[in-house]
Amino acid sequence: MTLRDGAGAPPQGGAQPLVRRNDWGSLAPPALGEWTPRLSVSVVVPTYAARATLPYVLAGLAAQSYPAHLLEVVVVDDGNSPPVELPDVRPERTRVVRVESGWGRANACHTGALAGDGEVIHWLDSDMLVFREHVEAQLRWHHLVDYTVVLGTKRFVDPAPLLERDPADVRDLVAAGRADELWDWDAGEPHKWVEGMWRRTGDLTEAGPRAFRAHVGATGSLTRALYDDAGGMDTALILGEDMELGHRLAEAGGVLVPEHAARAWHLGRSHVMEKKDDVNRHNDSFLANLVPGMRPKRNLHGRTYDVPYLEVVVDAPPSDELIHCVDAVLDSTLDDLRVVLPGSWHELHDGRRSPLADPLLDLRIVERTYRHDPRVELVPGVPPGRCRSSFRLTLDSTAWAPTPVALQAMLDDLERTHEGTRIIRRVGRLDRTAAVSRVARALGQVSDDGLDAAFGLQVLASSQAGFVPTAERDVPRHEGKLKPPVDPAESRARLAADLGSPGDGHVHDAAVGDDVRDRQDGERRGLFGRRL
CATH class of the missing domain: 3.90.550.10 (Spore Coat Polysaccharide Biosynthesis Protein SpsA; Chain A)
Structure with missing residues (x-):
C-alpha cells in the first residue's frame, strides 16, 4: 500500500481538523x-x-x-x-x-x-x-x-x-x-x-x-x-x-x-x-x-437522576442574593438539574461563636440552607475536568435569576438547533459539554470562535434568555397566616375546584396555598412534545 495525497498522515503540531457537530463528511478518508x-x-x-x-x-x-x-x-x-x-x-x-x-x-x-x-x-x-x-x-x-x-x-x-x-x-x-x-x-x-x-x-x-x-x-x-x-x-x-x-x-x-x-x-x-x-x-x-440524552425515558417532573441534564455553577460570595438566585434556579420548570456551589465550606466549625456576629455567618446560612437539598452540591471549587452533565450553565453574578420557564426554554432552543453555546449578557453562559470537549480535543484550547465553528454560538440579552433581576424574581412560598377554620363544605368546594370538575378531562395543580396557582400560566411543550 502507498500513502496517497497525505491521507492517513498524523495531524501536525497537535492540531486536528475540527468536525462540525456530527458532519463527518468534512473528513476525506483514503480509498481502501x-x-x-x-x-x-x-x-x-x-x-x-x-x-x-x-x-x-x-x-x-x-x-x-x-x-x-x-x-x-x-x-x-x-x-x-x-x-x-x-x-x-x-x-x-x-x-x-x-x-x-x-x-x-x-x-x-x-x-x-x-x-x-x-x-x-x-x-x-x-x-x-x-x-x-x-x-x-x-x-x-x-x-x-x-x-x-x-x-x-x-x-x-x-x-x-x-x-x-x-x-x-x-x-x-x-x-x-x-x-x-x-x-x-x-x-x-x-x-x-x-x-x-x-x-x-x-x-x-x-x-x-x-x-x-x-x-x-x-x-x-x-x-x-x-x-x-x-x-x-x-x-x-x-x-x-x-x-x-x-x-x-x-x-x-x-x-x-x-x-x-x-x-x-x-x-x-x-x-x-x-x-x-x-x-x-x-x-x-x-x-x-x-x-441525560434519553429524554423520553426521564420523567418531566419530580425525579432526580444520577447524571443530571443540566449543571448550574454559581461561584459567588455567600449572601442573601445568592440564596434568592439559587432558589429561582431550583424553582425552574426543569427539575432535571443540579446546582454546584463552590465555597470555603471547610472553614465552618461547631465551636463557640456569637450567632449574629459570626464572621462566617453568611457562609453558614448558605450552607445550612442547602445542606440537605439533593439537587445542590457544596464543593470546594468548580469540579475539574469535563462537566458530567450534557449542559453547564455558569452564572457570572447572582444579580440575575431565571424565570420559571427560562432554563427549559433555553435548552429546548439548543436541542432544536444542535448549537453548542449561548452567551447571556450580564448573566453568564450556557455550554454544551460535547461542544467544549470537541474544541479542546481538536484545537488544544477552548475559545468562543472554536465553539462557534464546532457547534454554533449565539449571544443573547438577559431578557432574551428569560433572566430578570434577582430582586424582582418572586419564588412562591406557602401561606402561613393564622386563620380561623373554613367551613368544611366550602373547603370541599375549593378542593373540587382545585382538582377540576369531574369529567372535564383536566386536572389542575392542587395549590396548598392560593399563591401558587399562577405558576400554571402558559402551558408549554418540550422538545419531544411532552407537556412541561
Whole structure:
C-alpha cells in the first residue's frame, strides 16, 4: 500500500481538523488499499457460550487486509466452562485473556481493552464474521482525527450452513474478497433500528449531538485515547453498556461514523431482536439514570437522576442574593438539574461563636440552607475536568435569576438547533459539554470562535434568555397566616375546584396555598412534545 495525497498522515503540531457537530463528511478518508496504515489495533472479542461461532470469527480476522504486524486479537474468556482454547485458524497475534473479576460484556470488553496494546480498540462480538476490508475500512478514519468512533454494518443470517464448513476454507474465501458469496447480502436481515437512524439523518451527518443514540457495539472502533478520556466501559452495566458508553464518547467530543464498507455477517439474531420488550424494560431503568440524552425515558417532573441534564455553577460570595438566585434556579420548570456551589465550606466549625456576629455567618446560612437539598452540591471549587452533565450553565453574578420557564426554554432552543453555546449578557453562559470537549480535543484550547465553528454560538440579552433581576424574581412560598377554620363544605368546594370538575378531562395543580396557582400560566411543550 502507498500513502496517497497525505491521507492517513498524523495531524501536525497537535492540531486536528475540527468536525462540525456530527458532519463527518468534512473528513476525506483514503480509498481502501491505496494508503499506508501506521496505527496499531487491538481487536477485542468478548466471548461467552460462543464455542460454535468463535472459530469463524477468528477465521475472518485471519484474512484481513489491514497489516498483520499492526493487528492483534484479544479474545476475552468471560468465565466459559471449559475455558476457551484458540483454534488453529486464527490471526498470528492472537491471545486469550481470562476475566478474573466480574462478568458480562462490558466487563469483558474493558478487560480486553486494558490487556490490549493497540492505539485503536476495535470491538467485535464473537458471532461476527467480517469481510476482508472490515478492519481497514474502520481504521482509516482514526488516521485522520483521534476522536472518530466508527461503526461497521452487518446482516443477520442463519449460521447453520456455515457451521458445516472448515474454518480454513472460510478464511480463504474471505481473503479472496468473496465473503459475500456465503449469503445474499440483500436478502439478509438488516439492523433496522440503527440503519433507520442512519437513513433519516444522512448517515448521521445531520443527527448532531444525538448521533450517539445509534452507538451499538457488535462492531465498532475508537482510539484508545478517546476511550480512556471517556472513562472506559461502565463494568457495572450488564445490558445497554454500548449506549451508555456512546453517551460519554459524545460528551468527550466524539464523532460517530457509520462505515458501510466495514461489512460483516452476524451469525444469528441479536439478543435485543429476540427479547426487545424485556431488554427495553431493563434498559429504560438503568440507562435513564446515566444518560441525560434519553429524554423520553426521564420523567418531566419530580425525579432526580444520577447524571443530571443540566449543571448550574454559581461561584459567588455567600449572601442573601445568592440564596434568592439559587432558589429561582431550583424553582425552574426543569427539575432535571443540579446546582454546584463552590465555597470555603471547610472553614465552618461547631465551636463557640456569637450567632449574629459570626464572621462566617453568611457562609453558614448558605450552607445550612442547602445542606440537605439533593439537587445542590457544596464543593470546594468548580469540579475539574469535563462537566458530567450534557449542559453547564455558569452564572457570572447572582444579580440575575431565571424565570420559571427560562432554563427549559433555553435548552429546548439548543436541542432544536444542535448549537453548542449561548452567551447571556450580564448573566453568564450556557455550554454544551460535547461542544467544549470537541474544541479542546481538536484545537488544544477552548475559545468562543472554536465553539462557534464546532457547534454554533449565539449571544443573547438577559431578557432574551428569560433572566430578570434577582430582586424582582418572586419564588412562591406557602401561606402561613393564622386563620380561623373554613367551613368544611366550602373547603370541599375549593378542593373540587382545585382538582377540576369531574369529567372535564383536566386536572389542575392542587395549590396548598392560593399563591401558587399562577405558576400554571402558559402551558408549554418540550422538545419531544411532552407537556412541561
